[in-house]
Amino acid sequence: MRIWLRGLLILIMLAGAIPVAADEPRLTVTPGFSALAQGNVGLLTVQGVGLAGVRARFLNRLIDCYQRDEVWYCLLAVNMEQQPNPYPLEVYGWFDDGTRETWTGQVTVVATEFMRQDVTITNDLGYLLEPEVDRAERARLSAIFNRVTPVHYWRGAFAKPLEAEFTSPFGAWRLYNESLWGRHTGADLRGPAGTPLLAPAAGRIALAERLDVRGNYVLIDHGLGVYSGLAHLSEIYVTRGQYVRQGQVIGISGSTGRSSGPHIHWEIAVNGEWVDPAQFLQVAAP
């Protein structure tokens, strides 16, 4: 073999053995957004050769990211009352060879213009205007949806629980009977009583029972910190612990609980925060 060719081969072999410099980043972090609005969710894409696990820290929460087809995804949720500001974002990656790497950046939270609504409910439901009733129910649900099930039950995009338009938006400031202020934790869909409601994505039933404010209620755990709830049902067709597939009928719409008439209240929680279901549909987390 000619000497210059042997030299070239040795060079190539050496190049392959040269360790990656410690300051050369191996994590590639791509936010699918430029800023995040209050009550919205952002999808972060993380890639790296030999990446074995990814977590992110944002707004004081440690988020378990998930893998799909060699790519890692992190869902960043913003509380509807989060102060608009830039906030640090850290992404931690660990690799097959036991090494770790941290990526640091920041995400700006911007304000959402939430509307104000006056809601009137009938006098016989007056006990539902007690602040303690509302608070206790929220605390109970929050304790459930703050738990992260380390299973990825859903596949692909979420779907509305019925084909209908949104009537009342997420996060609205609501004044009930001119006495109790509240925030709308979900978004309402137009629909008469008696309409079958479908699971927005696959998951496991975390709660299926009658609550004070939400009436007959079904909460689905979609895994990885994502939950969706359907309220005011006339009938519930599922039980706690049951697995459901996307599109499976979980109940029938109605007007039970603190409701001023038949409609479908759909709410989604991601990593411990209620978020806008209409916006979450656009995020298309794989």
Ligand SMILES: [Zn+2]
């Ligand atoms: Zn509602």
